[in-house]
Amino acid sequence: MADIVIITIVFSYAAFALYRGIRKSKKGACSSCSQRKSCSAVCSDSPAPPSTPKSK
Amino acid sequence: MSGAALIGNPNTGKTSLFNTLTSSYEYVGNWSGVTVEKKIGQLKDKSGPLTDLPGIYSLHPLSRDEGVAAEYLVTDSPSLLINIVDASQLERNLYLTIQLLEYGKPVIIGLNMIDVAKARGLAIDTAYLSERLHTEIVPLIARTGVGSKELLSCMNKTEEKDLSPCFTIHYGAVIEEAILGISREVNSELTFSGLSPRWIALQILEDNPAVMNSLALTEATLSRIRAIKEDALKQLRMKEDTSSLQDYIRSVRTEIIQDICASAVDQSNRKPHTLTEKIDTFAAHPVWGIPIFLAFMLLTFELTFDWLGNPLSDLLDAFISGPLSTLVEQGLTAVGASGFTHALIIDGIIGGVGGVLVFMPQIFIMFLIISFIEDSGYMARITVMMDKLMEMVGLNGKALIPFIIGFGCNVPAVMASRSIEQPKERTLTMLLVPLMSCSARLPVYALFAGIFFANSQALIVLSLYVMGIVLTLVLAKLFSLFLFKDSKSFFMVELPPYRMPQTVTLFRSTWEKGKGFLRKAGTFILGGSVLIWLLTYLGPGGIAAEMDDSFLASIGGLFAALLEPLGFGTWQSGAALVTGFMAKEVVVSTMNIIYHVPDMAGLQEQISLAFTPLQAYSFMAFVLLYTPCLATVGVLRKETASWKWTLFSVGYSLVLAYTVAVIIYQGGKWIGLT
Amino acid sequence: MIPCQSCLTSLQPGNSGSICRFGNIDPILKRRLADLGVAEGSNITVKRCCLWGGPILLECDGQLLGIRQKEAAKIEVSVS
Known part of the structure; x- marks a missing residue:
């Protein structure tokens, strides 16, 4: 009984951690950022703004 | 409304202050360009959000991180600006301050690093400064948290009263007329932006690409604006010796800043950076440095x-x-x-x-x-x-x-x-x-x-x-x-004075x-x-x-x-x-x-x-x-x-x-x- | 290095002068310098030269900064 409980917990947590980790990593930037929940700028799915035009 | 925003020159301690005010632990360091992205946190007293922006010298961006700050001002329209000013470098910091005062939203000046300024023998007359700029000034030492309470209460007061600054510079007849003309054009197109038309007009006259892109004006309006600018430059050239509107506007501002600083800062006891010079004798030695x-x-x-x-x-x-x-x-x-x-x-x-x-x-x-x-x-x-x-x-x-x-x-x-x-x-x-x-x-x-x-x-x-x-x-x-096609390159870096990292900060960032x-x-x-x-x-x-x-x-x-x-x-x-x-x-x-x-x-x-x-x-x-x-x-x-x-x-x-x-x-x- | 009579690179470390003209330097660099308060009329001190033609260190109104010698050679100063 305990066996099944442990195995279920371990595998579901591992699957969840991997899924979330890969999703986060693909976006880059945020995996190690403490503000990643509130930061709208980096983590949004919108593409990065084009680089700022330089003055002539 | 997106609450208050911290804005100021690079390496003036905005993020240190942000960490104190919001109890967060954002990345801080002693060089220009630590923060490259805006960060949002909740103020300690739960009175609203606070945004930390990358440091800029003026609203006209030259690099990607600076563009973030300028675009933020146009698109997010914060209700209160907290301008962090390095007290030991007042003159160059005030250039941005003037542009922020023109922005039309309430501005509080956080006069940071007063300890550094004092150590260098600079005495700043905050009362006079506050009177000239028509804003509240709060002295701070962001690294240790001195003054952050006063700043918070000042923020709440200002938000209640909703004081918009009444600081304006008169740029001379030619520019003023161009400002009026451009304001009219911009107003006819953007009816509800909530931004000061005078500020937008000035930024357009200065060719600020970040502001102009964020406004997304129609081609017809843009061409009328271009005509106004050309006309203004022509008229200006008849009176003054200047190469561009940008340079002229800058020179007007610089003159006013110098005038303010001449009375606000007492430099009579000024001392050089002794410690920094001593360390640099070794650390930046031409032969032994490497x-x-x-x-x-x-x-x-x-x-x-x-x-x-x-x-x-x-x-x-x-x-x-x-x-x-x-x-x-x-x-x-x-x-x-x-x-x-x-x-x-x-x-x-x-x-x-x-x-x-x-x-x-x-x-x-x-x-x-x-x-x-x-x-x-x-x-x-x-x-x-x-x-x-x-x-x-x-x-x-x-x-x-x-x-x-x-x-x-x-x-x-x-x-x-x-x-x-x-x-x-x-x-x-x-x-x-x-x-x-x-x-x-x-x-x-x-x-x-x-x-x-x-x-x-x-x-x-x-x-x-x-x-x-x-x-x-x-x-x-x-x-x-x-x-890559060989493009032009230059190098310029500011060298901040050395300072002993605080143990707490050091362990925290580790x-x-x-x-x-x-x-x-x-x-x-x-x-x-x-x-x-x-x-x-x-x-x-x-x-x-x-x-x-x-x-x-x-x-x-x-x-x-x-x-x-x-x-x-x-x-x-x-x-x-x-x-x-x-x-x-x-x-x-x-x-x-x-x-x-x-x-x-x-x-x-x-x-x-x-x-x-x-x-x-x-x-x-x-x-x-x-x-x-x-x-x-x-x-x-x-x-x-x-x-x-x-x-x-x-x-x-x-x-x-x-x-x-x-x-x-x-x-x-x-x-x-x- | 371009020889010059009155440019920044001709100053010995420790000496200062006042900037009278920016020659043909990159406009972005000129803006950056202006941002730091280095403009026509500013008083500027050469702190030290780096070895092997590296950047020179300058001081303007308490602010230390480094620029390449190539660019410094285009900035004309007058020693008072």
Whole structure:
């Protein structure tokens, strides 16, 4: 009984951690950022703004 | 309304203040361009959100991080601006202040670093300043938190009263008329923007690209605006000797600032930066500067490995493989777990995650030293000393900042490249950052060098870091010769005064960096370890009797032949390298699981049977160079905004890693090493 | 190095002068310098020259900064 409980917990947590980790990593930037929940700028799915035009 | 925003010149302590006001721990350092992205936090007293912006000198951006701040003002329209001003550099800081006062929203000036100003013998008459600028001024020492309470209460007061500043500069008849004309045009198109039309008109007259792009005016309006500007410039030229409207507006502002500063700042007791000058006599010495830097690097590695890191690491290993494993083992037996569960927990999780966690001391020491460099002001000196070398290979001295951050982690390093002005140098820097050996590669070195080069571990690891740097320089030269059209380049860096990093700040930023590693170990690496363990447990024919029949062996075997010329053509190496793409620590996890052994000593024995020292060195070099990890690829894609460059960076590093490893192994064999 | 009579590079470390003209320097660099308060009329001190033609360190009104010699050679100063 305990066996099944442990195995279920371990595998579901591992699957969840991997899924979330890969999703986060693909976006880059945020995996190690403490503000990643509130930061709208980096983590949004919108593409990065084009680089700022330089003055002539 | 998006609450209050912190805005000011680079390196004036905005983020330090942000951390105090919102109880967060954002990244701080002593150089210009630490913050490259806006950060949002909740104020301590729950009165609203606070936004921290990258530092800017004026609203007219020259680099990517500066563009973030200027665009924010146009699109987010904060209700209150907190302008952080460096009291020891009042005159140049006030230029931005004037532009912010023209913005039309309430402004509070946080006069920061009054302690530094006092130490330099500058006395500032805040009452006079406040009267001239028509704003509240709060003296601060952001590093220690002095004045933050006063600032908070001042913010609440200002928000209640909603005082808009009544500070205006009269720019002369010609400009004023142009301002009116442009305001009229802008008003007819943007009826509800909530921005001051006078401010928009001035920004347009100054050709601010960030503001103009964010406004998205129609072509018809733009052409009318252009006509107004041309007309104004023509009229202005009849009266004044000026080359552009921009220059003229700047000169009017500068004159007013000088007038204000002449009365507000008492410079009669002014002293030079004695401490900074003394340190610079050594640290930025024309001859000794570079050897001192190299000696400092060597010291770093000795401390990280031989002196401090390894003994601590051994203690941790003894704990994980000893008491911890036994405890878990007993617990599992007590609840009557099966052999499968035993193997999963002990071999999979403790083997995989524990094997990486063992190297936590080395990683934390490295982070501590990086934080010290960042916080002391030495970083900017390194950029100056290395600029000549960097210029020769088509990079900029400023690229050293991302490179040094890259020793911690490549992801923030790619972000830090934002402060490099020239697009060519920025792209080149981002492409090369992955060659900086990040802390995730450290466990691999620590493991292998510990086995094969126990006596000179620090030197061997240092040689890998140096290899990364040398290859960076060579590739930078090649790439700038063949991939980029030669564009103009310049270098300018501000050198902040040195200051002793505060212990609290130092440990906090080390912890903030290290936390990422621990979090990764508990989530991503744990998940990866379970997956890898499962792949070794199962095989095409069900449960694999021998690990050589497992799925992992078949996956690794695909690459074994390809890796043969490099000296490590085994399925074990192949599998470790493939899984290492997720995160490079996973290379070590995989090795631990494959050679499932109870402790480090056992693993070391297994590995020393499977590798020769030469093969081990070749393997370490390959791990250093082959492909950036998944997270770095993600951030490269985001920052270069191009799949082409992202794939290029993966591609070139694979080719480079292969070539270098072949040269090391075959060359080594040829000269008779084993 | 371009020889010059009255440019920044002709100053010995420790000496100062007042900027009278920016020659043909990159407009972005000129803006950056202006941002730091280095403009026509500012008083500027050469702190030290780096070896091997590296950047020179300057001080303007308490602010230390480094620029390449190539660019410094285009900035004309008058020593009072």
